[in-house]
Amino acid sequence: MNPLLEQFLSEARDFLQGIGEKLMQLENAPDDAALMGELFRLVHTLKGNSGLFDFPEMTRVLHAGEDLMDAVRNGRVAYSRLLADCLLDAMDFVGMLCNEIEANGAMGVTHAGTSVRLVESLRQLMERDAAGPRHADTIETAEAETASGATEHPSASFRADLPLAVIPEAARMDAYRHAGAGHLLHWIAYTPSEQCFYQGEDPFFLARQTPELRWGCIEARDPWPPLAEMDAYCCLLDFCLLTAAPRAELEEHYRYVMDQVEIAPLPRLALVLPQGDSNGGPVYDDFATDARHLLATGDLVGLARNAGTMLELSNPDLWIASALRWLRLMLEIEPENRAALAVLVESLSRLAAPDWASIQIGTTGSAEHSEITRPSQPDDGQFVATASESRPMEPINQGQAMANGPASAEADALAAIVATQREILALTDDPAWLPGRIKAAAAALAGCLRVSVAPDALPGLETGLDAATTLALADNSGAALLAWLDGQFSPSLDLSDAEGAAADGSVNAEETTATMARESTTQAPLAPTPPPEGDGEIKFGRRAEDAIAGPKSLKVDQAKIDRLMNLIGEMVVAKNALPYLAGRAEAVFGVRELSRDIKGHYAVINRIAEEMQDAIMQVRMMPVSFVFQRFPRLVRDISRKLGKEVNLVLEGEETEADKNIIEALGDPLMHIVRNSLDHGIELPEVRRVAGKPAAGTLTLRAAQESDRVVIVIQDDGKGIDPDAIKRKAYAKGLIDEATLERIGDQEAVNLVFAAGFSTAEQVSDLSGRGVGMDVVRTAVDKVNGTLALTSERGRGTHLSLSLPLSMAVTNVMIVVSDGQRFGIPMDSVVETVRVPRAAIRTIKHSLATVLRGRIVPLKSINGLLGLDVAPKANADDELAVLVVRLGNEAVGLLVDDFRETLDIILKPMTGVLAGIPAYAGSALMGDGSVLMVLNVKEIL
Amino acid sequence: MSIEFKRNLAVFREVVSVEEAEGLLEWLQKKPTAKVDLGACVHLHPANLQVLMAAKPVIQTWPTDAQLRVWLESALVAH
Amino acid sequence: MSKTIMIVDDSATMVLSLKSTLEMNGFKVETAGDGAQALAKLKAGVRPDLIITDINMPNMGGLELIKNVRALLGFRFTPILTLTTESQAEKRDEGKKLGATGWLVKPVPGPDLIKVIKQVLPGA
Structure with a gap:
């Protein structure tokens, strides 16, 4: 599994846990805004994280949860138990998905239904509360915003006098050529805010990176102040840019500074702006007359030739030369656009700037717009002055493109382009360049599609266009393309009806934006209202510390700790070899001094090893809260299911014990608590009758007592009825009649731990799952724990578990039998005695002896292990007896001899050996041999 | 430092950051006849640029980076 | 010289995700689990060229962090992305x-992350 996924899963569990806790806490304090904020943050962050992966079901549910929490947080939806239930269900689902991902590395495919159902129930909660005017408001506002969005950058804000003339002719020609290939040009005026440097912005860098940048310039906003008064960090620069990128791409690029940018579509003909010295040049009056004639007869080749000749005769710096260069370029790029060519020819004849407004260049603006002339205000910025210097003739009318809002202007432009293509295709002449003309029209239409159609619809339309183009080229006639065009765009779109066409276009564009905006509204219906900043009142530092290698704590994989512990264990074992070595140094090689040195060093290493052991034990310590924290939810769910009222009290959650112990505690505790809720605490009415408060109290208390941790589970329920237990035990054959008469109440109560005992009259789905409290006993035994149960009828039950703090180091006694060494855990060893053979009796085939007035049964360890060898006696004919505790009884194990006691790191049996219950595990000895540690309870 | 101030010449190298603008302004205030070498400069924060535009020092070397040069000429060459 | 980017997020998963992307692209990465930690690091001399911060965090959220960072002399102009x-x-x-x-x-x-960073960080 990749580390990111691992991290996600581990963190997701923390989050889910935290979400559960917060929800529990909210039940008691539903108005706690800080708590609510914290809860929102957890759901929000978890959702964000899930988005990093492809887990749509998970993200969907979390998203709905986040929206709901946001609504609750902002007071739009009231917190309720139902709501908490729904959220808990959703988080359980997410937890289940996490488990599945962890187990299989991927999520199953069968969860879509559940996730949809959960999302629905979460959304319903939101709608039910938030329905009515408020909800409607949200939608209306969104639509209003959409509508205003479509007409943003009102015409008034855009300067009608674009200083296009300052753009070098080469750059303009380049852009014009580019636009001829179907790209829309845009003019950008970028006016960074004066304080923008303090926002980490670099407007120059941003401008330089403008996509498809054709030209740009920087100018001062105001005349510069004297240097001594200048503030270097007050941005006084403006940027003008000419680009061939689509509007969407530009909006994306400038998205952080949209309020400082104006983007306007620029008709390419606006760039056709001859400039230069208007005085002088060859006098060739006939040129204009000839040109008009050539244009009228369609002899564009002739026109181009004439222009070329004329150009050769002219000084390139002259205005006329510039106009001729443009004429040649236009003939190359858009020879079909007769109207435009005619305008340029007129301009040439008058030595005046081309009047593009007269042919409605690409924008088909309405009449009122074309009336707008450039308001020439010399002190309107440097550009105007600069522009008028290089522009010899009267101002150009090019306001109409900019006067409309860019969005509708763009739609106008599109409509115009389509109309022009339609006109071109409808031409019935058959010039040599017809294929080129068809291709050009197709390219222009393709460009229109790219900017106007949704990306997912694009491929289909493009295919259609391609097919039509191929057909048209094969026929050598525009008819096929024209037919396609009629199919795609309303046929009413043509030049004679340009205004209607423009209106159509813009309506369509607005509809598209509106639809898109509506979609995004449904995706994020709860955007507004600022959430209260997640103030740190509620301590959640743990997660923060996880996130970075913080100074306080470190989250380490369990496997790494285990490895460290194993290594330390080996170290402990390895150091045990030193005394053996010292012994050999003295006994075999006779160097006593070396032996003493080795022993000295051994003492040092021993101390360090012990400290290491202690340290790793500390690392493995975990607070009991790890187990306790799941109970609030559990108790809540179960008690509500049973119709009982229960207050859960948790105490001493900070008490620590070894991780293994804490983990082993989980299942028994769960079982005990369930039992308590199911059988202990009564229904509220029953309690009231008994004079108790309606709500029962269940207490979980942890405390450390010397080297053990004691967990107490106490309830104030009806207690255990000893007589009922006795009868039941008798009925189940667990005790005989004699015992039934004899045993006291306390003993009877302990019968609940007997295997196969269950008092519940009805097997409920909660505690009585066919197993009784015996599973608890078994689990506690496994970790060398003990448990004590006391109960008072009508007053409640008190169960106490006592567990070792740590079980990583086991103190064992080594015994020898049949030449083999075995370890016996010291926990179970009572004493070692040597018993004369004569003192051993045989009672009914069993051996026994009397120790301090008590009969102790004896078992031969060889016999128990299936070794057919009699125990060896010592020289005095005494047998070695290791007395061990088995429950409340003592049993003597006959062994050959006793050896030392040792601290060992017990390794559980693994692999095929794991199934052999006779051994608790194994340990490595100092001399490299393996010690098998017996599981005394099992072999007896 | 991506601006090196020599006796009467400021040499810009690589990316000149926003933090440098204050120092550049002070230096240019003291040296009205200073020159600037932009040869090795690939980008300069506009805070620096506007200081240059206001102080109008002699540009001794234009940037080798052609694109940057075009930009800077639009801003620094008097219209 | 490679640029240093500070990531401030209380979700270790988000931090890891961004960090690995950035490191793969040759950036040096500093991390902090909340605004307070980030601010402490900045005051202790960590000098990122760019700060990326989450909004909703315990102890100190992203918005408060931005306010505080802008008040530190050395970070008046540092690009910050939320x-x-x-x-x-x-x-x-x-x-x-x-x-x-x-x-x-x-x-x-x-x-996308790299594209945005290259856009706000000249020389990255």
């Missing part, structure tokens, strides 16, 4: 008002 979700448009604007340069929308695909 990490937001698609529904947090208001937070983005608020962040900008307080001095953020821009925002990222979670989850941030690797190429």
Whole structure:
């Protein structure tokens, strides 16, 4: 599994846990805004994280949860138990998905239904509360915003006098050529805010990176102040840019500074702006007359030739030369656009700037717009002055493109382009360049599609266009393309009806934006209202510390700790070899001094090893809260299911014990608590009758007592009825009649731990799952724990578990039998005695002896292990007896001899050996041999 | 430092950051006849640029980076 | 010289995700689990060329962090990007008002992250 996924899963569990806790806490304090904020943050962050992966079901549910929490947080939806239930269900689902991902590395495919159902129930909660005017408001506002969005950058804000003339002719020609290939040009005026440097912005860098940048310039906003008064960090620069990128791409690029940018579509003909010295040049009056004639007869080749000749005769710096260069370029790029060519020819004849407004260049603006002339205000910025210097003739009318809002202007432009293509295709002449003309029209239409159609619809339309183009080229006639065009765009779109066409276009564009905006509204219906900043009142530092290698704590994989512990264990074992070595140094090689040195060093290493052991034990310590924290939810769910009222009290959650112990505690505790809720605490009415408060109290208390941790589970329920237990035990054959008469109440109560005992009259789905409290006993035994149960009828039950703090180091006694060494855990060893053979009796085939007035049964360890060898006696004919505790009884194990006691790191049996219950595990000895540690309870 | 101030010449190298603008302004205030070498400069924060535009020092070397040069000429060459 | 980027997020998963993308692209990465930690690191001499911060965090949220960072002398001009979700448009604007340069929308695909960084960090 990749580390990111691992991290996600581990963190997701923390989050889910935290979400559960917060929800529990909210039940008691539903108005706690800080708590609510914290809860929102957890759901929000978890959702964000899930988005990093492809887990749509998970993200969907979390998203709905986040929206709901946001609504609750902002007071739009009231917190309720139902709501908490729904959220808990959703988080359980997410937890289940996490488990599945962890187990299989991927999520199953069968969860879509559940996730949809959960999302629905979460959304319903939101709608039910938030329905009515408020909800409607949200939608209306969104639509209003959409509508205003479509007409943003009102015409008034855009300067009608674009200083296009300052753009070098080469750059303009380049852009014009580019636009001829179907790209829309845009003019950008970028006016960074004066304080923008303090926002980490670099407007120059941003401008330089403008996509498809054709030209740009920087100018001062105001005349510069004297240097001594200048503030270097007050941005006084403006940027003008000419680009061939689509509007969407530009909006994306400038998205952080949209309020400082104006983007306007620029008709390419606006760039056709001859400039230069208007005085002088060859006098060739006939040129204009000839040109008009050539244009009228369609002899564009002739026109181009004439222009070329004329150009050769002219000084390139002259205005006329510039106009001729443009004429040649236009003939190359858009020879079909007769109207435009005619305008340029007129301009040439008058030595005046081309009047593009007269042919409605690409924008088909309405009449009122074309009336707008450039308001020439010399002190309107440097550009105007600069522009008028290089522009010899009267101002150009090019306001109409900019006067409309860019969005509708763009739609106008599109409509115009389509109309022009339609006109071109409808031409019935058959010039040599017809294929080129068809291709050009197709390219222009393709460009229109790219900017106007949704990306997912694009491929289909493009295919259609391609097919039509191929057909048209094969026929050598525009008819096929024209037919396609009629199919795609309303046929009413043509030049004679340009205004209607423009209106159509813009309506369509607005509809598209509106639809898109509506979609995004449904995706994020709860955007507004600022959430209260997640103030740190509620301590959640743990997660923060996880996130970075913080100074306080470190989250380490369990496997790494285990490895460290194993290594330390080996170290402990390895150091045990030193005394053996010292012994050999003295006994075999006779160097006593070396032996003493080795022993000295051994003492040092021993101390360090012990400290290491202690340290790793500390690392493995975990607070009991790890187990306790799941109970609030559990108790809540179960008690509500049973119709009982229960207050859960948790105490001493900070008490620590070894991780293994804490983990082993989980299942028994769960079982005990369930039992308590199911059988202990009564229904509220029953309690009231008994004079108790309606709500029962269940207490979980942890405390450390010397080297053990004691967990107490106490309830104030009806207690255990000893007589009922006795009868039941008798009925189940667990005790005989004699015992039934004899045993006291306390003993009877302990019968609940007997295997196969269950008092519940009805097997409920909660505690009585066919197993009784015996599973608890078994689990506690496994970790060398003990448990004590006391109960008072009508007053409640008190169960106490006592567990070792740590079980990583086991103190064992080594015994020898049949030449083999075995370890016996010291926990179970009572004493070692040597018993004369004569003192051993045989009672009914069993051996026994009397120790301090008590009969102790004896078992031969060889016999128990299936070794057919009699125990060896010592020289005095005494047998070695290791007395061990088995429950409340003592049993003597006959062994050959006793050896030392040792601290060992017990390794559980693994692999095929794991199934052999006779051994608790194994340990490595100092001399490299393996010690098998017996599981005394099992072999007896 | 991506601006090196020599006796009467400021040499810009690589990316000149926003933090440098204050120092550049002070230096240019003291040296009205200073020159600037932009040869090795690939980008300069506009805070620096506007200081240059206001102080109008002699540009001794234009940037080798052609694109940057075009930009800077639009801003620094008097219209 | 490789640029240093500081990531501030209380989600270790988000931090890891961004960090690995950035490191793969040759950036040095500093991390902090909340605004307070980030601020402490900046005061202790960590000098990132760019700060990417989550909004909703314990101890000190992203918006407060931005306010505090802008008040530190050495960080008046440091680009700051906020990490937001698609529904947090208001937070983005608020962040900008307080001095953020821009925002990222979670989850941030690797190429987008790098593209934005190259856009706000000259020389990256």
